[in-house]
Amino acid sequence: MKAVTIDKPRTRAQTKSRQQLAKPWKVVVYDDPVNLMDYVTKVFQKVFGYSKEKAEVLMREVHDAKRSVVWTGNREKAELYVQQLHGFQLHAGLEKEE
Amino acid sequence: MKIEVTEEEGLRLAITAEHEWEIFEFLLQDAEGRGEGWLAKRLGVLVDDEEWDEFVVPTLSEQFQNELNTVRTVVQQAFDRSLQQLAHDGVEPARKTSSQLAAEEDEEEECGEIIIQKAEGAHWYSVFNQARLALEGKWKLSSLETDEELTSPESVEPERLEAYLRSRFYTRLQSILLELTLDI
Numbered sequence: 001m002k003a004v005t006i007d008k009p010r011t012r013a014q015t016k017s018r019q020q021l022a023k024p025w026k027v028v029v030y031d032d033p034v035n036l037m038d039y040v041t042k043v044f045q046k047v048f049g050y051s052k053e054k055a056e057v058l059m060r061e062v063h064d065a066k067r068s069v070v071w072t073g074n075r076e077k078a079e080l081y082v083q084q085l086h087g088f089q090l091h092a093g094l095e096k097e098e
Numbered sequence: 099m100k101i102e103v104t105e106e107e108g109l110r111l112a113i114t115a116e117h118e119w120e121i122f123e124f125l126l127q128d129a130e131g132r133g134e135g136w137l138a139k140r141l142g143v144l145v146d147d148e149e150w151d152e153f154v155v156p157t158l159s160e161q162f163q164n165e166l167n168t169v170r171t172v173v174q175q176a177f178d179r180s181l182q183q184l185a186h187d188g189v190e191p192a193r194k195t196s197s198q199l200a201a202e203e204d205e206e207e208e209c210g211e212i213i214i215q216k217a218e219g220a221h222w223y224s225v226f227n228q229a230r231l232a233l234e235g236k237w238k239l240s241s242l243e244t245d246e247e248l249t250s251p252e253s254v255e256p257e258r259l260e261a262y263l264r265s266r267f268y269t270r271l272q273s274i275l276l277e278l279t280l281d282i
Contacts, residue, residue: 033239034234035227036272036276042276046282079150082145083157086138086154089227089228091144093145094146
């Protein structure tokens with residue numbers, strides 16, 4: 001007899017788990033008393049390809065609000081960005097979208 | 099110390115007093131922080147991932163160390179050249195005309211130079227930053243400014259005040275690099 005495979009019905013728990021995985025990750029840059037503001041702007045332009053205007057807005061947010069979400073997307077790319085930001089000695093971390 | 103922009107968009111730091119070499123010794127010491135890898139580990143704390151410590155931190159640590167080594171080599175070579183020049187001048191004093199001597203009197207005498215090539219500007223910027231991050235971590239220099247302790251410097255611990263002055267000097271050079279040389 002030929003075996004027949006039937007897809008298991010997707011449970012709520014599984015669905016939730018996949019939704020969790022699909023949730024985007026945030027690249028967060030924290031304020032620090034050392035990095036110069038113009039430097040931070042240049043790094044945002046370099047790493048993310050942002051315009052000078054957008055980079056300055058984000059830099060200003062880091063400075064004023066002590067942190068800024070500078071990019072949101074999949075985890076792999078977010079990790080790569082954080083690594084690049086650390087290479088420029090910016091204080092950056094990853095957070096999962098709630 | 100005099101700072102000039104070179105034709106190749108680098109910087110020339112003219113050493114005008116022997117003790118100015120000490121600034122660069124301090125820079126290298128300050129940037130070493132708490133030993134190899136200190137900065138990469140500190141930044142890594144911001145990422146809650148064991149693999150980060152295993153794979154990314156060593157890579158960043160190597161990058162920061164390479165930048166430090168580049169600057170160390172440039173400073174050492176510049177210092178060696180200044181010693182050779184000193185020895186040369188001592189053995190064979192140059193015969194100068196009175197007009198040359200008069201011109202020299204007008205100029206500040208130099209006892210060496212450090213050239214920051216444009217291509218190495220980012221390495222220098224990084225090392226100044228490493229030094230400033232280490233000093234900030236150790237001495238909390240930003241709170242020194244906000245607490246306005248600087249209005250009465252005699253109340254500040256001498257080592258902390260020296261660290262503050264070095265940090266200000268590193269910041270000034272970073273600003274010049276950022277404005278004139280750095281290409282990131």
